[in-house]
Amino acid sequence: xxxxxxxxxxxxxxxxxxxxxxxxxxxxxxxxxxxxxxxxCNGALSAAKQYKCAPIQIANSVVAQLDANxxxxxxxxxxxxxxxxxxxxxxxxxxxxxxxxxxxGVEKTGAGKTIVVDYGxxxxxxxxxxxxxxxxxxxxxxxxxYAFLGYNAIGDVHLGDWGLQxxxxxxxxxxxxxxxxxxxxxxxxxxxxxxxxxxxxxEEIYPTASAKKKEDEAFAQRAHAAxxxxxxxxxxxxxxxxxITNISLTDLxxxxxxxxxHFEKWLGESDADPYIPAMIxxxxxxxxxxxxxxxxxxxxxxxTDKKEVPPCILVKxxxxxxxxxxxxxTMVQRMQDFAPDxxxxxxDKRQALHFEQIFRAARKSGIVKPExxxxxxxxxxxxxxxxxxxxxxxxxxxxxxxxxxDMTDFVRAKVIENQIVDEDQVEETTAKIAxxxxxxxxxxxxxxxxxxxxxxxxxxxxxxxxPYILYTIVRIKSILAKYGAWEHLPIQVPxxxxxxxxxxxxxxxxxxxxxxxxxxxxxxxxAYIYExxxxxxxxxxxxxxxxxxxxxxxxxxxxxxxxxxxxxxxxIHILGFSAPEKM
Numbered sequence: 001x002x003x004x005x006x007x008x009x010x011x012x013x014x015x016x017x018x019x020x021x022x023x024x025x026x027x028x029x030x031x032x033x034x035x036x037x038x039x040x041c042n043g044a045l046s047a048a049k050q051y052k053c054a055p056i057q058i059a060n061s062v063v064a065q066l067d068a069n070x071x072x073x074x075x076x077x078x079x080x081x082x083x084x085x086x087x088x089x090x091x092x093x094x095x096x097x098x099x100x101x102x103x104x105g106v107e108k109t110g111a112g113k114t115i116v117v118d119y120g121x122x123x124x125x126x127x128x129x130x131x132x133x134x135x136x137x138x139x140x141x142x143x144x145x146y147a148f149l150g151y152n153a154i155g156d157v158h159l160g161d162w163g164l165q166x167x168x169x170x171x172x173x174x175x176x177x178x179x180x181x182x183x184x185x186x187x188x189x190x191x192x193x194x195x196x197x198x199x200x201x202x203e204e205i206y207p208t209a210s211a212k213k214k215e216d217e218a219f220a221q222r223a224h225a226a227x228x229x230x231x232x233x234x235x236x237x238x239x240x241x242x243x244i245t246n247i248s249l250t251d252l253x254x255x256x257x258x259x260x261x262h263f264e265k266w267l268g269e270s271d272a273d274p275y276i277p278a279m280i281x282x283x284x285x286x287x288x289x290x291x292x293x294x295x296x297x298x299x300x301x302x303x304t305d306k307k308e309v310p311p312c313i314l315v316k317x318x319x320x321x322x323x324x325x326x327x328x329x330t331m332v333q334r335m336q337d338f339a340p341d342x343x344x345x346x347x348d349k350r351q352a353l354h355f356e357q358i359f360r361a362a363r364k365s366g367i368v369k370p371e372x373x374x375x376x377x378x379x380x381x382x383x384x385x386x387x388x389x390x391x392x393x394x395x396x397x398x399x400x401x402x403x404x405x406d407m408t409d410f411v412r413a414k415v416i417e418n419q420i421v422d423e424d425q426v427e428e429t430t431a432k433i434a435x436x437x438x439x440x441x442x443x444x445x446x447x448x449x450x451x452x453x454x455x456x457x458x459x460x461x462x463x464x465x466x467p468y469i470l471y472t473i474v475r476i477k478s479i480l481a482k483y484g485a486w487e488h489l490p491i492q493v494p495x496x497x498x499x500x501x502x503x504x505x506x507x508x509x510x511x512x513x514x515x516x517x518x519x520x521x522x523x524x525x526x527a528y529i530y531e532x533x534x535x536x537x538x539x540x541x542x543x544x545x546x547x548x549x550x551x552x553x554x555x556x557x558x559x560x561x562x563x564x565x566x567x568x569x570x571x572i573h574i575l576g577f578s579a580p581e582k583m
Contacts, residue, residue: 001097001105004507005030005039008070008084012041015065021047021058028084037073037083038504044080055080088493091503096491098506099563104570106510108150109517116154116334117143119346120256120263123160124248125169125206128255128400130390131348134379137439137576138447139346140261141522142377144574149517154338157252159268161245162326165206167227170240171219172209173197174226182236191236195243199251202244228320231273241270255401260435260576272329276321279329279367280314288365289314300360312357327358331367342373344520349378349448377520380450382442387452408434411459411467421582429580433467434459436577440466443575444526464530467583469572472533474583475540476565482546483558491563492556498542499560502535509567513574522575529571536564 005028013026025043033040044062048055059076066074073085098104119139121132139155147153173196174183180196181187197205213220230237249266256262280296283289289296294317301309312324334340345355355376362368384390392398411434415421421429441458445451461467480486494500508528516524545561548554569579 001101001107001510003107003510004086004094005511008039008086011066011070012043012062012082015062016043016047018065019058019061021051021062026062031083037085039084039086041082041084042080044076044082048080086504088500091500091507092491092493095503095506095560095563098509099491099559103148104509104567106149106513109514110146110149110151113150113341114152114154114338115143115146115342115344116156116338116340117146117344117346118156118158119143120155120157120261121160121347122157122252122256123165124252124268125165125202125244126160126248127203128252129397130382130400130403131397132400133403133438134382134442134447135346135348136256136259136261137442138377138379138522140576141439141443141525141574142344142346142517142520144576145513145517145522145525148570148574149513154265154340155263156265156267156334157256157263158330159245159249159266159270161241161248162231162269162273163323164223164227165210166230166237166241166244167223167225168209168213169202169205169244170226170230170237171223172205172212173240174222175219176205182240184236185234187236191239195247196240197243197247199247202247224318224320228318231321245270255404258401258404260578267330267333269326269330272326272333273321275329275332276325279332280325283314283365286365288361293317298361298365300357300364302360309353309356309360312361324354324358324361327354328361328367331358331362335368335372340372342375343368345374345376346379347376349380352376352378375520377447379447380445383450383452385452385454390453404434404438407438407455407459410434410455411437414459414461421580425580425582429583432578432580433470433583436466436470436572436579438466439575439577440469440526443522444530446523447521464526466577469529469533469568470579471583472536473565473568473572473579474581476536476561476568477579477581479540479545480558480562480565483554486558486562489555489559489562491559492552494560495553495556496543498535498539499557502532502539502560502564505532505535506564506567508532509571525571525575529568532564532568532571536561536568 009026009028012028013023016026017023025047026041027043028039028041031037031040044055044059047058051058056076056078059080059082063074063076063082068074070087070090071084072087073083075083077083117139119135121135122128143153143155177196181191213223226237230241280289283298289298292311295313296315297311297313299311313322314325315321334343359374362374368374382390390398408430412426412430415426415430437459444464458465459467461471494503512524512528516522543557545557548557572578
């Protein structure tokens with residue numbers, strides 16, 4: 001289904017051509033003066049230079065060629081603007097196409113294409129903390145957006161499960177329980193099916209080992225050696241690693257489920273490890289990988305660089321692979337498994353140089369095809385209400401689960417205090433409102449910018465917040481329920497200016513989603529649904545929807561609200577949350 005702007009631009013181009021001017025001057029834009037008109041064309045001003053006549057003369061001759069039935073207002077205004085307002089019939093017909101079309105007639109621009117979205121950034125053996133919030137919810141929203149626009153969208157958590165933290169845990173566990181069979185190189189029997197630690201113990205072992213590494217050089221050496229032996233396949237260490245992974249994944253899945261974040265693939269660095277030897281051998285053979293101070297590096301600097309771009313280190317002098325090696329091997333794996341048209345990585349913006357290096361290496365070496373798009377979306381930081389880094393009271397990093405619990409507790413208290421729902425619905429309603437508050441509070445900000453987390457503001461039922469959007473949807477649901485069967489009611493011409501404003505807002509869905517995808521900016525969807533919710537509430541306050549005596553007009557009101565509800569619910573689903581039935 002064509003976008004309104006494309007339709008009226010095409011009509012304007014034809015009018016320019018019919019009036020004897022170049023059609024390229026017929027570009028139409030949304031008016032920045034909605035008090036004067038809805039759409040505007042300034043092409044006559046540019047055409048005047050080429051045709052050497054007054055722009056108002058051109059504008060008048062173009063206006064004469066336009067079909068007046070499409071517009072309630074079409075006029076040429078000095079010095080040569082063409083101002084437009086759509087006719088009620090044109091708008092009705094367009095919205096009826098949206099109502100009856102699949103996914104509101106939004107064009108599936110990604111049909112036949114595959115994208116891998118790399119987001120989450122979770123590490124096994126480490127609890128998720130607030131730094132994992134933004135990549136998880138931004139990545140989930142963008143993945144859902146790509147899927148809605150027709151892409152085969154594959155979300156991959158890309159677990160950190162193969163690095164030094166594994167060696168640290170193995171070394172610390174050996175210090176504590178040296179008699180375990182995992183540490184006996186001559187042991188040939190079956191290893192225990194139950195792990196030698198609980199989740200809580202595991203979460204204590206890693207930070208203890210990490211701190212010890214900084215003070216005890218001998219321990220650090222043992223941890224590095226354990227990492228190396230794990231990656232080389234030592235049987236006992238692989239068994240410990242499997243225990244660590246199994247325990248961690250169970251907890252990670254639970255927390256991500258609570259956040260309504262779902263990955264199609266739970267692959268990790270370990271899954272890419274088998275691809276590393278052949279990749280390194282190939283890069284060496286073709287001269288891309290060279291030795292430097294005992295390490296193997298891939299020079300990626302270019303003559304046009306305005307700042308230094310260091311070589312991409314593939315193998316350290318001690319023979320260990322690092323993040324860059326794994327990320328390149330992961331690309332090899334993804335190209336083999338999925339042949340994606342695009343790979344999108346969502347991490348902290350401080351990793352920008354790392355991704356610049358591996359993207360260049362992947363392109364120079366042909367790991368990815370020339371037409372494969374690579375994008376790194378570096379997100380900003382979530383700070384505390386005071387604008388400083390978010391910390392716990394004792395100065396530590398706040399766990400993500402605790403943040404979710406804090407938001408849920410705050411919302412629950414408001415739900416109970418205001419008696420929003422019956423007692424048996426409190427928990428379900430609270431969970432949905434809390435998630436909307438948390439996700440919308442984050443996603444309404446530009447991803448690349450830092451923002452301040454303000455629990456009270458994010459959970460407010462008024463203003464530009466998730467709960468306000470949910471409240472608007474629930475209000476519409478209540479009206480529709482009182483009316484009765486509404487799903488097949490056709491859209492009618494707007495009954496008043498508030499209805500027309502609402503209709504115009506609904507038509508922006510397709511362009512908004514396309515722009516959000518193009519810019520990797522879910523905040524554009526947030527801005528859209530906030531505008532749409534505002535139009536719904538103005539329409540509701542100024543129009544006697546259910547009290548309207550003319551049944552035909554009433555049915556038109558209901559059909560319009562029903563379409564608005566469907567658009568709002570689809571939009572928040574893309575953002576990663578949903579609305580309760582009552583609120």
